[in-house]
Amino acid sequence: MNILISEIEKKENQKDILNFSEIIEEFNKEKPVNAEIEIKVLNTTILLTGRIHAEVNLTCDMCLKDFTKVLDFDVKEAYTRYNLNNGCNAEYEVKSNNFTEDLNGSNEIDITDFIYQCVILHIPNKIVCDINCKGDEKLSEYLNTKKTDPRLEIFKNIKIEKDK
Ligand SMILES: [Zn+2]
Structure with a gap:
């Protein structure tokens, strides 16, 4: 979904x-991501503020179980319409801590x-289904099944005879 900045500028108070x-x-094939975002044009800056609600399907790093994590958070981001590296604005970019796109x-x-x-x-970064997730059981099960690749089973029965 794209928005046109020129359309926002036409609105009252240059916002929508x-x-x-x-x-x-990538997040959830059934449930939509919902958000209410206010877009405001301030000269060369476009401010986006609002709230996002997403139900993200993830796999736990500990127990490898699939689960849904509900994310509900505020956003406040700014876009700038013109290249920040132009002339006198170069310094601004270095100083700014904003994630200005x-x-x-x-x-x-x-x-x-x-x-x-x-x-x-x-x-x-670390995806865990629950703060109490122990993970061990299924994870070790997973690792064990990984280790015993049936194609490698044959090597278990090979005896290496030394110094005969
Ligand atoms: Zn888990």
């Missing part, structure tokens, strides 16, 4: 509220991609 509800297959003069913002990136950032 977008109700987003789309299936993003550069549109390079484009009139469009891909909202689906924006929301996708926001959700990705909220998925923890």
